[in-house]
Amino acid sequence: MSEKKDLVTREETMPERSRELSIVAPLVDIYENDEEILLHADMPGVKKEEITVNIDNGRLEITGLKKINKEGVAAWEEFGDAEYRRVFSVPQTIDAGKVKAELSDGVLKLHLPKAAAARPRKIEIRTA
Amino acid sequence: MWTRINDIDRMFGAMNLLRSRMNRLFTDFDRSYGDDYGWKVISGGPKTNMYDLGEKLQIVAEVPGVAKEDLSVRIQGNYLELSGARKSDAPEGYRAHRVERGTTTFTRSFTLPTDVDAEKVAAELKDGILTMDLPKVEAAKPKQITIR
Numbered sequence: 001m002s003e004k005k006d007l008v009t010r011e012e013t014m015p016e017r018s019r020e021l022s023i024v025a026p027l028v029d030i031y032e033n034d035e036e037i038l039l040h041a042d043m044p045g046v047k048k049e050e051i052t053v054n055i056d057n058g059r060l061e062i063t064g065l066k067k068i069n070k071e072g073v074a075a076w077e078e079f080g081d082a083e084y085r086r087v088f089s090v091p092q093t094i095d096a097g098k099v100k101a102e103l104s105d106g107v108l109k110l111h112l113p114k115a116a117a118a119r120p121r122k123i124e125i126r127t128a
Numbered sequence: 129m130w131t132r133i134n135d136i137d138r139m140f141g142a143m144n145l146l147r148s149r150m151n152r153l154f155t156d157f158d159r160s161y162g163d164d165y166g167w168k169v170i171s172g173g174p175k176t177n178m179y180d181l182g183e184k185l186q187i188v189a190e191v192p193g194v195a196k197e198d199l200s201v202r203i204q205g206n207y208l209e210l211s212g213a214r215k216s217d218a219p220e221g222y223r224a225h226r227v228e229r230g231t232t233t234f235t236r237s238f239t240l241p242t243d244v245d246a247e248k249v250a251a252e253l254k255d256g257i258l259t260m261d262l263p264k265v266e267a268a269k270p271k272q273i274t275i276r
Binding site: 022023024025027028029030031032033038040042043044045046047068070071072073074075076077078079080103105106107 | 144145148175176177178179180181182185186188190191192193194195217218219221222223224225226227228229241253255256257
């Protein structure tokens, strides 16, 4: 047992601000046809400007900030401000330049077109 | 001391993250807990908030993907009923890889703390959030009393 005591108090570094918003994974539907992959995500309360869609190296990240006007006294609250965030792996064959996104009634609809090379091709069979 | 609290807070943050990761694995796992969004949360109804603004009450409900035409609000005295249907927006000619957003019909009814003036109720649907402003009846409004 040592009697040694630290003469210098341990320096408490300021840790990064902890996140105040809870992160919610939005519910999604994913569809695919020959031309594109289509993703629908429920993001109620998110304005168009607050949505970001990033595609990088086969990784698709959707984030959105939900802000709710709070006035008066809350009698009950079942939802609050939140950050929607969800990450997907997408095939490299997605044509990132042609991705389209629309937002209607709190649902984000993301069209991810496949690159021409990745679309299924019909092979014609010739008779010899 | 604050730094310690932050540590604890971060630990809970990490647990929340784990929970949301788990939620992705098991769609129904732990849905009813916390802020996680899910249609199954309150027996099929949308989540709501209610605020009292003195002159009026305000009810806010999360209804993503529900069209204005598919929502209906009925008010009688201090009874409010919100019902609606969420229709499938599945596109034609696509294969589905993942379907988490269900289609549902719901009815949720509320007993408001005071009677409201049904004639003056205003409801607005924006970005999947329905906001209803419910002015209180004259008798229920707060009154300023002058002291003589």
